[in-house]
Amino acid sequence: MYFAALLARTEDGWEASDTELDDVETLSDLMDLARDASVDEDTVLVFIEQEDAWFGVIRVDGEEDPRIYVSDASAAARSSYGEILLTDELLGREPEAEDEIAALEELVDLDGTEDGEPDGTGGARHSVPAPAAGTIDAIDPDDDPDAVPAGPIGELGILADLGMSEKELLTLRTDALVEIADALGAAEVLETVR
Template sequence: MYFAALLARTEDGWKASDTELDDVETLSDLTDLAREASVDEDTVLVFIEQEDAWFGVIRVDGEEDPRIFVSQASAAARSSYGEILLTDELLGREPGAEDSIAALEELVGLDGTEDSEPEGPGRSPGHSNDDDDDGPDPDAVPTGPLGDTGLLSDLGLPEAELLMLRTDALAEIADALGAAEDLETVR
């Protein structure tokens, strides 16, 4: 079960609204949704939570690039909404790396040989001769927090406190921002 909400900063404080993510397929879609909720291009926070497994905060300030924090990257990677937040940039990959990896995987069979490559001497089924098999997987998503840990520091929630949040994290973030009641009304 997911929960998603927008918190838009206004002259009178924060205004919370729940949001549907059914039509959101990319980070750009999510950013556009946040900008639509913005008052005078002020700060908008997007909260996404999956039943205490992980939460994400996206901060959009006017036309600036969104800033993202994900509490448990490996759990988010197994979630359709989490995948939206785990961009190549956030994961430290070259943009489009997934497309290149998918194309290479199509060229190489499950046994590690190319389709036209015979299994000759020194090659056993399921074994490749790459020397870096023991190295880190470039596609692996790190466990634990990932992203901009300081995205809420200027709003009253220091990095250290953000990193310590586990369950009911969104309520604690909203409380630190002075928006707990607003968030509770849309929960």
Template sequence: MYFAALLARTEDGWEASDTELDDVETLSDLTDLARDASVDEDTVLVFIEQEDAWFGVVRVDGEDDPRIFVSDATAAARSSYGEILLTDELLGREPGAEDTIAALEELVGLDGTEDGEPDTNPDNNSDTDTDTGSDTDTDSDDPDDPDDGYGADADAVPAGPLGDTLVLADLGLPEAELLMLRTDVLAEIAEALGAAEVLETVR
């Protein structure tokens, strides 16, 4: 179960609002959502939490690029909302690398030949599979199998916290305290920011 909320800083303190992420497909969508909630281009924080599995914070200051922190990148990679936060830049990979890999995989057939390349042994398609059993067909077609091509590649995502650990440092939550958060995270963050009461109104 997910919970998402926006905290917008104003001259009188923080204003909170819950938000639906159904129409959010990219980080740009999320950033636009935050900017729409901004007062005089002041700071807006987007909180996303999946029970006790992981949480993410996106900070948007005016037109600056968003700053992102994810508590557990591996857990977030298994979530559609988590994948929005795990950008190429955050993961330290070349932009579009994931699309390139997917395109290359589409070009390669199940027999290991590239699309359009003739099979040099068309009469022996079934021999190898029947003789060796599991040697040539390891796919289980199980969405929960991490090696079966479903979801994010867990090997490509580092375990543990990822991103800007100082994202809330100037707002009252130092890096060390942010990294120690485990349960009831959003309440702890809101308490440190002095926004506990306004956040509680939308939970």
């Protein structure tokens, strides 16, 4: 069960609205929703919570890049909405590195034949050649570049100037969004959309 909401800061306090994520496929889609809810390009917080598993906070301040915090990256990685938040940059990966590696592997053929050409055994070659020492395939399988770390990831100070310290954010588990809203002075408005 997911819950998602937007909190937009105004000069009169916070305004809350629930958020339908059915049409959200990318982080850009989520940013568009946040910016549409913004009043005078002020701060907007997007909350996403999967019951008892993980929560995420995305902060958008005007046209600046979004700031993201996810409470448990490995749990979020198993969620379609969590995957939206776990960008290559947040995970410390080169953007689309796996696509480049796959393309290079397709181009390189270690025995000099192209896919489908006879390999001297009387048949077409369909299997992947054994990795040669020093190639990308020879990387230790324990060093999985696609592995997602367990635990929190992102910007710990995302809410520090709004009333919630890094330490407080790290201690949140269940009902995290209620506690965050309470620290921001927005508990009542969040409760109206919950």
